[in-house]
Amino acid sequence: MRQTSRKWNWPRRSDKSLEDLAHMFNPVIQGWINYYGRFYKSALYPALRCLDRRLVIWATRKYKRFRGHRRRASQWLARIARRQPNLFAHWRLLYA
Secondary structure: OHHHHHHOOHHHOOOOOHHHHHHHHHHHHHHHHHHHHHHOHHHHHHHHHHHHHHHHHHHHHHOHHHOOOHHHHHHHHHHHHHHOOOOOOOHHHHOO
16 A cells, blocks of 8 residues: 555645545545454554555645644644545544
8 A cells, every 4th residue: 555655746736726636545545444444443553544644745745834834734634534535435434
């Protein structure tokens, strides 16, 4: 899962919005949740947190106010995740 998400090159997709990323990657993430969550759910959470870290790096590349402020970017994403837990498939497990 981590290798596949690494190949998606999250930081280089700074031309996309958060909603665009959700529409692009949600089917794959939901498939992982359905498959791995059925058999080994505890191993799924670190991989899903890795997706959030990649989103934080994406936010630091996209928005100038987050450059050099990863903690601020992760807090911003956590606020969005609490406000819209259905935006990304893995946010339903981590933030709902």
